[in-house]
Amino acid sequence: MAFYRCIVHEVGPSNSGPTSNPNVLLNLTDTGGTFDHNWFYAGEGAQVAMLAVGIAALTNNKPLEVGADPPNVGNVPYTAISVLYLLDS
Numbered sequence: 001m002a003f004y005r006c007i008v009h010e011v012g013p014s015n016s017g018p019t020s021n022p023n024v025l026l027n028l029t030d031t032g033g034t035f036d037h038n039w040f041y042a043g044e045g046a047q048v049a050m051l052a053v054g055i056a057a058l059t060n061n062k063p064l065e066v067g068a069d070p071p072n073v074g075n076v077p078y079t080a081i082s083v084l085y086l087l088d089s
Contacts, residue, residue, distance in 0.1 A: 001082050004030040006064045009037060011054035024051040026081070028066060038071035043080045050084045063087045 010027040024042035029035070042050035057064050067083030 001067050001069060003083075004028075004032065004034060004066045004068070005087070006030050006066045008054055008058045008064060011051065011058055024048075024054070026050075026054045026084075028064070030066075031063065035071045038079070040066070040068055040071065040079050040081045042084070043082050046081075046084075050081060053084045053086050057086050 006028040008026055008028060010025075012025065024047040026040050026042075027037060028040055029037055053064070056062070065083075065085040065087055066081055068081045069079050071079045
């Protein structure tokens, strides 16, 4: 797992993620340039908390610190987020 400083572009629950269960999906850009406009989903058991943090970041135009593996490519464009923190600036 790596940590990235990210900007949130879109966030919300969805049924069209990597599993058939509802997922919290976040569209993120890494400010370090590792990835751009990729979808991540909240790891199981943390969806509600991560949704709240993602919405707070989007609403207040704040960056996030995201703990996750780099996003997958090809047929699996989702990567699970393990940790999500709202940053002050």
